[in-house]
Amino acid sequence: MSSSVNVYVMLGLALLIGLCSYLIVVRPFLMRHRGRTLMSRLDYPLLTYLIIEQQFKVNAALKSILGIRESLLAGHRFMSLLEEEEQGKLQNYLILILKKEKPPATLITFGKGTYIIDSFWISSDKIAITWHDITELKKISQDKGEEIDYLKKTVSDLHHVLDALPVPVWFRDKSGTLTYCNASYAQALDLPKDKILAQNRLFWGYNSTSFKQEISEPLTTQVKKYLIFDGERHFMEFYETALDDVGIAGYSVDLTDLKKAISELERHTASYREVLENLSAGVAIYGSDRRVKFFNQAYCRMFDMDENWLHTGPTLGEVLDDLRLRRILPEHVDYATYKKHQMQMINTILNPFQELIHLPDERTLRKIAAPHPIGGIFYIYEDLTDALAIERKYNIQLAVQKASLDNLYEGIAVFGSDGRLRLSNIAYQRIWKLSPMQLKEGMHMGDIIEQCKHFFDDSKNWGVRKEKLLELATDRIPKKKQIFREDGSVVDFSYYPLPDGSHLMSCIDITDSYKVEKMLKQMDRNYLQKASGHVDTGT
Template sequence: MFALRKKQSNVASLLFQQSLDAMPRAAWLRDADLNLTWVNRAYAEAIGKTSDEVIDGQIELMRHASDPDGRSLAREAKSTQKPVTALRHIIVGGERRLLLVTEQVIDRGVFGFALDQTKTEELESELTRAQNAEAQVLQDLSTGVAIFGNDQKLKFYNPSFLSLTLLVSAQLDAGPTLAQVMNAMREVGRLPEYPDFRRVREEWSAWFTNLLQPHDELLHLLDGTTLHLRVMPHPAGGLLCMLEDITDRLALEAAFNTQIAVQRETLDNLREGTVLLGGDGRVQLWNPAFQTIWSLSDAALQ
């Protein structure tokens, strides 16, 4: 009976090792003295040796300057009796790789494995470069830009945003929430005098979870300034807020519309028939006298 159980245990152990050997990631076993007793194919290929050569030479995959014998994690795992995980940069096949290494104590020693995190590191580096490039572009915009993360805290703002809100950099550098930024803007008169400010603040804070499309809003301030606020979901999560002073633009539009209205009124009261033709020879504008003289209908002129 004992012999049968031992045989079954050996078979199970063999099957386990065969499964590990087929894994695309490095795995290894150590004895109680932390010596390598078995490594899988991925481990041996990373070293450029056979499994037997690795065991005979006790060639550690994780050996580097801060861990000369490559066993520091195994020693810590054995000492604490808990799994130990750490990131390690090593050279594999002439290439620098980042591995997430775990060593954990088992019945007869220590079991270790490594997950290749190189692609993740490269993607994170690429993302960082893209974010830095984005930040550089946004820094130079005349439009105020602020980016809030999923935690509703301010992650980025440009000089124009600081100028338009009349806040100081120390306030924004502290990473305030959108609600806190609103409170600060209200104190310096950069928000309208809302009858129910608390409700508005709750509505703006809810944008983090319910805003799916860009939202535009005009902020008419007590000093006559009008700010155009545009808020949209940020691709990386959170909100992208853009703030622009459109006071002068609105004033110009109002002056233009007033001038057009005055000219229209003057034209309509002329006794002489007057018509304005565009560059394509089509009628663009006419007065009632012109229409009456030529007995033309609105449809004919349009």
């Protein structure tokens, strides 16, 4: 019994001694061997630093990503493959680990690649550091950085462009908060941009504490209101539009000058309408849509038009049809072509023109058509019926007077107040030996006198003589005078100023009577001389 107990005691002691030996000697060896095996087989790129040997070991994965051949590692330290700066980075990383501090992630450049070391495993005799290849990530990051720089520059350029605009521009986020405004916006509020954004000063009067329901929504309609800035009252119009999932963009336009111009235009238009309304001529304006835009009372009376119907804005084609139906429009062989031409002319007319229209009721109208400055056509109709009748009577009377003058023995010429010939008769041409071409209506008195130069003496001082003759015929002092011409003829000249400023001249060739009179006077003198001689002898 006691021997069996001793056997069990001995067996227990042996097991205890064996367990202790395993824990003290065998287990650490197996653990080191297992760690080497696991580290060499891991897929992660690992750099192992052997603390006691102060050497590095590179596993297959790290060799692969670094592109290191075995021949490069043989007889060389791993450190010798790194640049000096990168060696320092790796040493600092290891020092912090040995100091039991957690080192920050560190970038290592090896060859053309970039790697990050950000995790490690440490035991009593080694440190295993994981390497991650971020070469592609760095390239992507650089590309993204360039894109970001480009976007920043684009945004900066856009801000410069927006600041150069003469109109306020702003941007609000989806909550309605103001996040950007340009220089014109800040100038209008006379505040710096940062203060405007901090206070959420919305240009048209909204702010962060009012209109809470609308603040996050864009203006649904065009808002127009007066604002006072730069010490003046401005009429502003505001526009906003929602940008999908971004926010709200808006701008404002100063309509002050435009509103003043429109008001001024409306005043001018009203005054023009008043003037056109009071004209005796008929006026009608058709817009570019070929509809009546304006007409005056004279137009209605002239064509017996229904004023209420014209106020509905009928087209020119409808007006022409109405006039033709009531037999006020002149007859045309091809009315359809005429109507089409008139309709097309509204938008194609370039220069004003006029024509006479003879209506079926025997009236004669002068029609003036001109392009309207804002599009369309402008018509003026003037009734010339009475004027033409008077002109016909005048022409007949003038023809009778002309015939009467041409049959006078006395030469007659009438010059206007401008010194130009208005009329003359055949006797005047004959006396001064001028052709009809030399006495054309409208010729100046000085030119006619120049053509009669050969009748007057003083050729050396002709300029002075001509001025005296012009004065004699235009001084508006009635006179009669005999003109002795170089060819021996004598003209009895009379001048009468007319009430309208014209000058009437009459001329009679008295050469024969003057010679007879002269001969008789000579005979009288001769008779008296003879008679006085007889008396002397008788004494």
